Amino acid sequence: MSAAETGGAQVKSAVRTVELLEFFAGSPGMHTLAAVQEAVRYPKSSLYMLLRTLVELGWVETDATGTRYGIGVRALLVGTSYVEGDEVVAAARPALDRLSGDTAETVHLARLDGTDVVHLATRRSPHHLRPATRVGRRVPAHATALGKALLATYDDERVRRMLPRTLPALTERTITDREELIAELGAVRARGWAADREESTVGLRCFAVALPYRVPARDAVSCSVPAARLTPAHEQAVRDALLDARERLALATRRL
Structure with a gap:
């Protein structure tokens, strides 16, 4: 040979x-x-x-x-070393702690990996009713607020190249048409935050913002709230807290 x-x-x-x-x-x-x-x-x-x-x-x-x-x-051991050695995860810790305290809800830091998002850090809600969560969880980007926030930082043609015309459904509310998703990404760009309306998990709502230290964005932060606990006032408070966290994270990651 x-x-x-x-x-x-x-x-x-x-x-x-x-x-x-x-x-x-x-x-x-x-x-x-x-x-x-x-x-x-x-x-x-x-x-x-x-x-x-x-x-x-x-x-x-x-x-x-x-x-x-x-x-x-x-x-x-390898996965743990990746998270522990990541500069963004380290820089984001104070902002994640603050966001968790401000909302009393489950908070995630996630990274876009192909067409999925992977959870890199999490803060669990103190409530008994809270989503199951773990570092390393992988979820299709199109079905999550985290993924939508990140995909919205790409132009529409790039999104079309990344995703198939028909997207897999995780729940009955998942957006499965690529063009419908692209239309929503336009709304995400306009308002600055993304939402998941029980599209990934039945009974769970999620809101997210992308971190601006890189364009297109690679990382995003979210806050997940059981739909049964989400009032209009609480939703507004969660979104305001996320936007505040984005500003703090923009400062924390500006040199990365």
């Missing part, structure tokens, strides 16, 4: 490793070898050897029977 062929095989192996880890990251829980093979479509023998290697290195774990596989603790 030539050096070029060896290099190609090594690259292919690296790609498969990353794809396999991304499968586990996006599919929580434990999976049989057959289920993993059906998802990734690798030859079973190659997949088994790759899984054995990743188990030995701690990137993948097995259950007590050794026949089911899931994401390993090494992936957590």
Whole structure:
């Protein structure tokens, strides 16, 4: 085998490793070898050897029977180091704390990754009725206030290239038509904030603003409120608090 062929095989192996880890990251829980093979479509023998290697290195774990596989603790360590080392996350902490205190609602800092948003930091509401949340959660951008706030910083043609004509529905209220979404993004640009009307989770409303330290924006901050607790006065207070947080974050991130 030539050096070029060896290099190609090594690259292919690296790609498969990353794809396999991304499968586990996006599919929580434990999976049989057959289920993993059906998802990734690798030859079973190659997949088994790759899984054995990743188990030995701690990137993948097995259950007590050794026949089911899931994401390993090494992936957590890498993910944690990404968040802990991120300059925006560090700079945003005081503003997130202030926003959480001002609204008494759940607050998120998220980043656009392709056509999804990924939660980088969160502050949980003190109320018993509050949304489930975690750092690392990935949600389609078109169905969230965070995503709309970020997509609105792109021009319409770029959004058309990024998103398909028909968008997947997370709830009955999700906008599934790309042109309808683009029309809403125009409204987001005009008013300076985005809203999610139970489009990602039934019973949950969300409001968000993009951080202006980069254009198009990469990061956004949101406040999520159970619809049962959202009055017109509380909605206005949440939006005002978000706009204030955006100004504070603009100052905190101006040199990043």
